[in-house]
Amino acid sequence: MAGFLDRLLERFKIYREPGYYKRYDYWWAMVVDLDRCTGCGACVTACQAENNTPVVGEEESGKGRVLNWMRIERYVEGEYPDVKVKFIPVFCAHCDKAPCEVACPVYATYHNQDGLNVQVYNRCVGTFTCATYCPYDVRRFNWFTYKDKGSFESPLDEQLNPDVTVRTMGVMEKCTFCIQRIVAAKDRAKDENRKVRDGEVIPACVQSCPSKALTFGDLNDPNSQVSKLAGLPAEPYYLRESGSKLAKISKNPRAYRLLEDLNAAPTIIYLKRVMKGSSTIGHE
Amino acid sequence: MLNRRDFLRVVGIGSAGAAAGFALAELNAPNPARLIPYLIPPEDIIPGVANWYASVCRQCGAGCGIVVKVMEGRAKKIEGNPIHPISKGGLCARGQAGLQVLYNPGRIKNPLRRIGERGKGEFQEITWEEGLTILSKNLKELRDRGEGDGLYLLTSPISGHLKLLLKNFMNAYGSSKYFAYELINYENLRFANNITFGQNSLPHYDIENTNLLLSFGADFLTTWISPVNYSYAYGHMRQGRPGLRGKVIQVEPRLSLTGANADEWVAVKPGTEGLLALAIAYEIVEGGYYKGEDRGKWLAALERFTPRDVAKVTEVAEERIIGIAREFSKTKPSLAIGGENVSSYENGVSNLVAINILNYLAGNNIGISGGIIPNRDIEKSSFIPVNSLMQDASKGKIKTLILYDTNPVFTTPGAVKVEGQLKNIPLIVSLSSFMDETTLLSDLILPTHTYLEDWGDNFTEPSVGYPVATIMQPAVNPVFNTKSVGDIFIHLARNLAGVFQKEIPWTDFGAYLQASWKMVYNKHKDMKEIRETTFEEFWNNLLSKGGWWKEESQAGKKVYISVNKITPYLPKGPASFDGDDKDYPFYLTLYPHSSYMDGRGANLPWLQELPDAMTSVVWGTWIEMNPERATTMGIKEGDVIEVESPFGKIYAPVCLYAGQRPDTISIPIGQGHKFYGKYAEGRGANPLDLLPFKVDERTGAVSHNSTKVKITKTNSPGRLVKMAGWTKELGRDIVQTITPEEFQVKEG
Amino acid sequence: MKRFLLYLTVAIITFTIGYNINLIYFSDRAPEQPINFSHKVHAADNSIPCLYCHIYADKSTISGVPSVQKCMGCHKIIKTDSPEIQKVVSYWEKKEPIPWIKVYNLPDYVYFSHKRHVKASVPCQRCHGDVAKMDRITRQTVIFGVPFLRVSPLKMGWCLDCHKNGAKEFIGGPVRNGTDCWTCHK
Amino acid sequence: MNHSVLGFFPYADRLLGAAARLKQAGYRNITIFSPIPIVHEVDHVLGEKKNPIKFFTFFGSLTGFFFGTTLAFGTAALYILPRFGKPVWSVTPTVVIxxxxxxxxxxxxxxxxxxxxxxxxxxxxxxxxxxxxxxRFGLLVRAEEEKLRYVEEVLKEAGAEEVKRIYED
Amino acid sequence: MSNISYREVNDDVVRTMTETGRSYYIALSLCLVGIVITFGLPWVYQIYTGQGVTGLHSPAYWGVYLTNFVFWIGISHSGTLLSAILFITQTPWRRSIYRSAEAMTFFSVVTAATMVFVHMGRPWNWYWTFPYPNQRELWTNFKSPLMFDVFAIGTYATASFIFLYFGSIPDLAAVRDRVAGWRKSLYGALALGWRGTDREWDLLQKAYTFFAVFIIPLAVSVHSIVSWDFASSKIPGLNKTIFAPYFVIGAIYSGSAGIVTLMILLRKAIKFEKYITHVHFDKLGILLVVMSLLWTYVNITEVFTGWYTGTSYELESLSYRMFTTPFAYLFWLMIACNTFFPLLFVFRKVRVSIVAALLISIGINIGMWIERYLIISTSLPRKFLPNMWRDYFPSWVEISLTVGTFLFFTLLFLLFVKLWPSFSIYEIKEDIGIPMEKKGH
Known part of the structure; x- marks a missing residue:
């Protein structure tokens, strides 16, 4: 009886631990160096090629229904001739406190042990709530069964990546950090009985980036490329605590997170662009 | 409640229902999937596990090394080859979309022979045997008639052993008419480099290590020469060197993607870039930053181009010119480059010469790390001004025209009227994978492999300071009944027999390629870079690595530019434009679309749906216009306007873009295909229709920026499909920035 | 009116039952293969190990069907006069692969790796049943010639059960992250 | 043998009067039929009845509360899918459920x-x-047969329109 | 009202159920045909083709369907809630209107529920949103506000049906006694063998009180939970703490207006002028004025809290709603309909004027629909990243299904009027008074 109670108490403690942070195997994160990013869009097409996202055509594009899992946002500031154009690639930030996760009534989206915010397509019933709750607008919906609509017209379907399912109508989808590559790398690592090495997992967008603006890796590992670029201390868990600003703990003066004050704790870390004109440092 | 009869009825109905349900489920049952085993299992393939084949990207001329992911014989993904010195693992959107070239539904699936009238698009499928027989019969007759020189071969500027093979073929056949044509070419740049550095080649611009890059209209991050390599270099220049961050100044009338990434934008008046370069050069010499002995001579030569005078013409403030000049000469190393935009004025060569001089005067940036590193001379270009080809055509000199990988009907200015000229040619043979505008006019279509199905190699120009050769190997089996272009010529040679047997004795192109590389190996095997002891080993390494390059820098070769020699080539004044200022108030800047280049990518749905980097427009042509100017003219975004030049007119919707001079409009090239597969056809407009028949006589490059236009608002139907909703940040700190000064402080 | 309603209800209910009986119990019955291949003969009588033919099972996600060459490797000599072997030979001579019918179908959204399971020393029989007793491959136990309950339903609950409880046999505990959705879904 | 007498009244006060008299006379088995609720008045006459429903309601609600809590906590613990940086057992949503x-x-x-x-x-x-x-208001009195005569009398006196005797099998 | 006899009440109510005019059948068949055309066919088309037939897009993933959902849930609010409150407070004028009001509640919950399924991308998997033991061992996410919705609306629909049904048992018994044929067996079954004994009445009253007590917090919780669907997001324009009272007040407001509209129409249609009198409209008018003032207050507070944040997110969302065409027209129309016109009810003349009451109450309902539409369709297209801003307008499928919901509701109500005692016989009788020979206690 006492053993049972102890076990229950222990369980209770675990179950009251917010989000299981410290028990994650990996904490996949991406660092985007905006000073390197040129806005060319290679990553967008690479993503589309890797993840079987359909092409929706002119009509649907005009309605704002492109299915690219990532996009390059562009902001044009100032008037001619003092025009400044800024680019920012936006993908699913795999927020630690993802607003989308709480929204889904059927657990189609949740946080897994790798710190990923994942979407289970075949569980989705299409309530749109996750996409509505997402502050970054990175969730995409399958408005039609695009396969039937001719988006993968033969022989274009020969290209479809067999490691990624082709989604059907009524399903929400989003950037997965190329989870199929993570799965493959973990599979390899398991064969060799080791952890996944830094740089072993490269999502399609990171791989394609000509100017090497994107870096992907494990934030749990203090020696990884991303941890160094983000300038994070060895135990970055408190990044996930509420109200933590990256600027306060990062050694990199350029590190920031998109819409940080929303407290979604995104795991995509941007490095500020170096640019003449007004600086947005220390904006509190 | 139930009597016996009812009970029996219920039982009957129940069983009938159950049976019907059972039967329906049976009918609905999915067809059983099939498990198709290999007949003979390939040794290197494990189903479900990807194989990667190194190859070369042929989506533009840059020659990036790629690796192709192949699963069960189908290409699944293209990625940059991480060890390749050009791509360094990266790949642009065009390169990624190579898969859709391979698997394009619009590909020609079988050899075709024209049956209807030319240009009507009526073709009949024939076998390869028939197709090649028709051609070889024609060639035989031609040669027997002694009109061997009437065989013309027009290709894109290809390099490597395929070019050699084609050359050998033409020589053996007895024709000297092997030409290359491409709209976006660097002939002017080659020519200018030849004048200044004495080298008829594209040099390596070492953007990677420079500290100040002064770019005159070079959109090197999207289309210019080798965008993937330059993007890598750009990234490295900005953030790859701790403590050092290179600066970029972009001089151009329309803020391109490169301009958007630059630190400063100099919105120069179109056609005066060369003058601006010379004014900067003048200031450098005058200010004493140039220390050469011939300082006086230079001063004399440049005296017409004082910042004060040039400021008036270029609409760039005098102080700014002086400031740039000082910064440019003080910062070491610095680099000035002149791009597509500058070279496609009518005085393109002069502009480029002026920019080259700038490099020379600001501390001789040539041959140093972070400057211009010249390559070896390459053989003389076979580039042809397309107008001279057309003259030959109209004179009836062309008896048989073989086209490969080029689409002159689409990529020549509208005024050339290629379509009409081609009528005089008795036989047009198109070696093409797609039914494009030119292929449609041909009499015989021999569909070729795409680059993922074919053998080949590429000798990159410009390379990265040292020679780079990339091998192309078939990653997948041919999807359709197509043939390698090399195989076609080898087959033709076999059919024609005679002298060919000696010149071209190989059975297929792969064998030819291997034999050629064996020659290369035998020639160079004593070099220390080649460690392989046998050719087989060398060849296998070549295929697995993706190519061969020796990693050493060729920096150190200095050049001397003599004033007297160079003076005649300097720009005399602003470029001249067709169309007078009063009737045609707008300068027209055409630029290759970042995805479609000269239009060849327009049939790839991924690229069609990739938002344009600056305007985020997809699936169509647009006209970029300054918002204030548009407002004064009563034009709103999305309005379809008529653009009229003295030579033609097109209709397209307006996209307001603040990075646009008020006196200039810009239109991307690439859309407006009439025939090019369902994703490209009838989409947008081809701005080349606005252009006159104007080429640089010395180089043959089309001057596509030398026209003025007028615009009128119309009510024509047309649609601007823009991905971005709003382009103002509204103080939301989305793209956060820090100033260079703060960056230096924090970094230090 | 009342009677009609009764009949209708009965019909609808029994229709649904019939439909579902087919779906649940009869949909996976052993299809007739192009060649009457017997696992019993190969795996039991001649005790050929599974991986001898399904060569990719420990290397890849899919186990792989033996190539026709593999079949011919033995059957050039063995039992060449049997009519079924003659069929194999005729496929081989026509240079055509044998169009086997897939029995173990998984939906597109399921990621299953044979390699992982083989490496965790899960015996093939665990999921595929005792194929050594099957003349024709089937997912069902056959009682008096009638296919009955499935050996492996290939349903999620069945997978989960093993990942949570059954795995103890092989790896001494539940599968690590074995109930994470993306372990099996893609 | 018990039998019943049923009387119909057009007015409620008469009926109540009759009921009160019968009650006083020691008749226990009185049932009042009415087209509208006259609970108060009846209670006044026949005495307030116990309300057993409230206990059920209370325990039902209590069960409901535990059911909801168990459902939310239990299912969350059965299949752990962390979300939103929330603990597996999150209190606020459980309260709502x-x-x-x-x-x-x-x-x-x-x-x-x-x-x-x-x-x-x-x-x-x-x-x-x-x-x-x-x-119409009805008054049903069930008693031994011999006592019913008195009931009939009372009812008639009270002004019942119709009085009938009902014999049970 | 005391001059009406009990028998007359029975006669009148039973008459509405048994005597059916041609116009009723015309209305019924029009409704049925209308539902098939405007609701059935477009929905089948949408299920078959995909949600792409709507005007939804990224990031405006919520549109008219959810507007309708919230609107109908809102309409449902007043019926039961008012009935319960007025029952507990023993307000006499409740008695002749509450039955229809409760029916309105139940039917609009049902109508709202259909919108949930219409809104879903894969409606055939609807049962996944319910917690039930399954071989996948997957339960529902109780942390999701949508799951709260499932429970709240499920409970609400159940409870309000039970409330409606329980109140009707004596009436069903009364109807049972008067009809013949199939009706006899139907109402016989429905009346559960009710006899009207003192014990039955006593227990019914007690149970009914409990229901009423339960219904009030339930109704409040339902609409707060619906508001949390929006308010628990981070979206500017939605993420506001004021939302729960805002929605509840809005719901009661629209529900009361709905009652007024419905009562006027019903009274006209089945000639019940003598039961629903000016008194009712007088009282309801006062209620509407109160609700209007309350609503106006929360609405101003809502705008104010947005403005007071001072963030660009909220300000853009507000200005998009209030000052940008075409939404500005809708916004100010809403203000006129919900804030200004109902103020006319201050005058007794307006309150007792049937035409004015009808117009104003319909106006309020239009205004309340606009309110929900604006909340959804001006917040989502103006989320955090301006690059994704894109306006949302409904497509023909959405508009058609919206019309369909109104027809669906009308159909349910038409059936109700014919199949159910739409006025509480025994409570009207209570209103008339207990027949006593001596007046007074």
Whole structure:
């Protein structure tokens, strides 16, 4: 009886631990160096090629229904001739406190042990709530069964990546950090009985980036490329605590997170662009 | 409640229902999937596990090394080859979309022979045997008639052993008419480099290590020469060197993607870039930053181009010119480059010469790390001004025209009227994978492999300071009944027999390629870079690595530019434009679309749906216009306007873009295909229709920026499909920035 | 009116039952293969190990069907006069692969790796049943010639059960992250 | 042998008067039929009845609360899918769910206990007259046969329109 | 009202159920045909083709369907809630209107529920949103506000049906006694063998009180939970703490207006002028004025809290709603309909004027629909990243299904009027008074 109670108490403690942070195997994160990013869009097409996202055509594009899992946002500031154009690639930030996760009534989206915010397509019933709750607008919906609509017209379907399912109508989808590559790398690592090495997992967008603006890796590992670029201390868990600003703990003066004050704790870390004109440092 | 009869009825109905349900489920049952085993299992393939084949990207001329992911014989993904010195693992959107070239539904699936009238698009499928027989019969007759020189071969500027093979073929056949044509070419740049550095080649611009890059209209991050390599270099220049961050100044009338990434934008008046370069050069010499002995001579030569005078013409403030000049000469190393935009004025060569001089005067940036590193001379270009080809055509000199990988009907200015000229040619043979505008006019279509199905190699120009050769190997089996272009010529040679047997004795192109590389190996095997002891080993390494390059820098070769020699080539004044200022108030800047280049990518749905980097427009042509100017003219975004030049007119919707001079409009090239597969056809407009028949006589490059236009608002139907909703940040700190000064402080 | 309603209800209910009986119990019955291949003969009588033919099972996600060459490797000599072997030979001579019918179908959204399971020393029989007793491959136990309950339903609950409880046999505990959705879904 | 007498009244006060008299006379088995609720008045005459429903309602609600809590906590623990940086056992959402189930099961318990105590549904034949559904009040007294005569008298005195005797099988 | 006899009440109510005019059948068949055309066919088309037939897009993933959902849930609010409150407070004028009001509640919950399924991308998997033991061992996410919705609306629909049904048992018994044929067996079954004994009445009253007590917090919780669907997001324009009272007040407001509209129409249609008198409209008018003032207050507070944040997110969302065409027209129309016109009810003349009451109450309902539409369709297209801003307008499928919901509701109500005692016989009788020979207690 006492053993049972102890076990229950222990369980209770675990179950009251917010989000299981410290028990994650990996904490996949991406660092985007905006000073390197040129806005060319290679990553967008690479993503589309890797993840079987359909092409929706002119009509649907005009309605704002492109299915690219990532996009390059562009902001044009100032008037001619003092025009400044800024680019920012936006993908699913795999927020630690993802607003989308709480929204889904059927657990189609949740946080897994790798710190990923994942979407289970075949569980989705299409309530749109996750996409509505997402502050970054990175969730995409399958408005039609695009396969039937001719988006993968033969022989274009020969290209479809067999490691990624082709989604059907009524399903929400989003950037997965190329989870199929993570799965493959973990599979390899398991064969060799080791952890996944830094740089072993490269999502399609990171791989394609000509100017090497994107870096992907494990934030749990203090020696990884991303941890160094983000300038994070060895135990970055408190990044996930509420109200933590990256600027306060990062050694990199350029590190920031998109819409940080929303407290979604995104795991995509941007490095500020170096640019003449007004600086947005220390904006509190 | 139930009597016996009812009970029996219920039982009957129940069983009938159950049976019907059972039967329906049976009918609905999915067809059983099939498990198709290999007949003979390939040794290197494990189903479900990807194989990667190194190859070369042929989506533009840059020659990036790629690796192709192949699963069960189908290409699944293209990625940059991480060890390749050009791509360094990266790949642009065009390169990624190579898969859709391979698997394009619009590909020609079988050899075709024209049956209807030319240009009507009526073709009949024939076998390869028939197709090649028709051609070889024609060639035989031609040669027997002694009109061997009437065989013309027009290709894109290809390099490597395929070019050699084609050359050998033409020589053996007895024709000297092997030409290359491409709209976006660097002939002017080659020519200018030849004048200044004495080298008829594209040099390596070492953007990677420079500290100040002064770019005159070079959109090197999207289309210019080798965008993937330059993007890598750009990234490295900005953030790859701790403590050092290179600066970029972009001089151009329309803020391109490169301009958007630059630190400063100099919105120069179109056609005066060369003058601006010379004014900067003048200031450098005058200010004493140039220390050469011939300082006086230079001063004399440049005296017409004082910042004060040039400021008036270029609409760039005098102080700014002086400031740039000082910064440019003080910062070491610095680099000035002149791009597509500058070279496609009518005085393109002069502009480029002026920019080259700038490099020379600001501390001789040539041959140093972070400057211009010249390559070896390459053989003389076979580039042809397309107008001279057309003259030959109209004179009836062309008896048989073989086209490969080029689409002159689409990529020549509208005024050339290629379509009409081609009528005089008795036989047009198109070696093409797609039914494009030119292929449609041909009499015989021999569909070729795409680059993922074919053998080949590429000798990159410009390379990265040292020679780079990339091998192309078939990653997948041919999807359709197509043939390698090399195989076609080898087959033709076999059919024609005679002298060919000696010149071209190989059975297929792969064998030819291997034999050629064996020659290369035998020639160079004593070099220390080649460690392989046998050719087989060398060849296998070549295929697995993706190519061969020796990693050493060729920096150190200095050049001397003599004033007297160079003076005649300097720009005399602003470029001249067709169309007078009063009737045609707008300068027209055409630029290759970042995805479609000269239009060849327009049939790839991924690229069609990739938002344009600056305007985020997809699936169509647009006209970029300054918002204030548009407002004064009563034009709103999305309005379809008529653009009229003295030579033609097109209709397209307006996209307001603040990075646009008020006196200039810009239109991307690439859309407006009439025939090019369902994703490209009838989409947008081809701005080349606005252009006159104007080429640089010395180089043959089309001057596509030398026209003025007028615009009128119309009510024509047309649609601007823009991905971005709003382009103002509204103080939301989305793209956060820090100033260079703060960056230096924090970094230090 | 009342009677009609009764009949209708009965019909609808029994229709649904019939439909579902087919779906649940009869949909996976052993299809007739192009060649009457017997696992019993190969795996039991001649005790050929599974991986001898399904060569990719420990290397890849899919186990792989033996190539026709593999079949011919033995059957050039063995039992060449049997009519079924003659069929194999005729496929081989026509240079055509044998169009086997897939029995173990998984939906597109399921990621299953044979390699992982083989490496965790899960015996093939665990999921595929005792194929050594099957003349024709089937997912069902056959009682008096009638296919009955499935050996492996290939349903999620069945997978989960093993990942949570059954795995103890092989790896001494539940599968690590074995109930994470993306372990099996893609 | 028990039998009943049923009287119909057009006015409620007469009926109540009769009922009061009968009650005083020691008749226990009195049932009053009415087209409208006259609970107060009846209570006044016949004495207030116990309300057994409230206990059911209370325990139903309590069960509902525990059901909701267990459902939310239990299912979360059965299949752990972390979300939103929230613990597996998150209190706030559980409260909401428990609130709703409290009400739901409370309502159900009330319903069931009402049906139980009111002996509904009951589809067999019982003493009833369709006039009761319209505008007549009925008074049903069940007693030994010999006592019924007095009842009839009282009813008639009180002004019953119609008095009938009902013999049970 | 005391001059009406009990028998007359029975006669009148039973008459509405048994005597059916041609116009009723015309209305019924029009409704049925209308539902098939405007609701059935477009929905089948949408299920078959995909949600792409709507005007939804990224990031405006919520549109008219959810507007309708919230609107109908709102309409449902007043019926039961008012009935319960007025029952507990023993307000006499409740008695002749509450039955229809409760029916309105139940039917609009049902109508709202259909919108949930219409809104879903894969409606055939609807049962996944319910917690039930399954071989996948997957339960529902109780942390999701949508799951709260499932429970709240489920409970609400159940409870309000039970409330409606329980109140009706004596009436069903009364009807049972008067009809013949199939009706006899139907109402016989429905009346559960009710006899009207003192014990039955006593238990019914007690149980009914409990229901009423449960219904009030339930109704409040339902609409707060619906508001949390929006308010628990981070979206500017939605993420506001004021939302729960805002929605509840809005719901009661629209529900009361709905009652007024419905009562006027019903009274006209089945000639019940003598039961629903000016008194009712007088009282309801006062209620509407109160609700209007309350609503106006919360609405101003809502705008104010947005403005007071001072963030660009909220300000853009507000200005998009209030000052940008075409939404500005809608916004100010809403203000006129919900804030200004109902103020006319201050005058007794307006209150008792049937035409004015009808117009104003319909106006309020239009205004309340606009309110929900604006909340959704001006917040989502103006989320955090301006690059994704894109306006949302409904497509023909959405508009058609919206019309369909109104027809669906009308159909349910038409059936109700014919199949159910739409006025509480025994409570009207209570209103008339207990027949006593001596007046007074």
């Amino acid at each position: 428990a609130y709703e189930t409290t009400i739901l099961l409370g309502v159900f318990a009330t319903l069931v206990s009402f049906l139980f105590f009111a002996r509904l549904p009951y589809y067999k034949k019982r003493v009833y007259d369709i006039k009761i559904g319209v505008d």
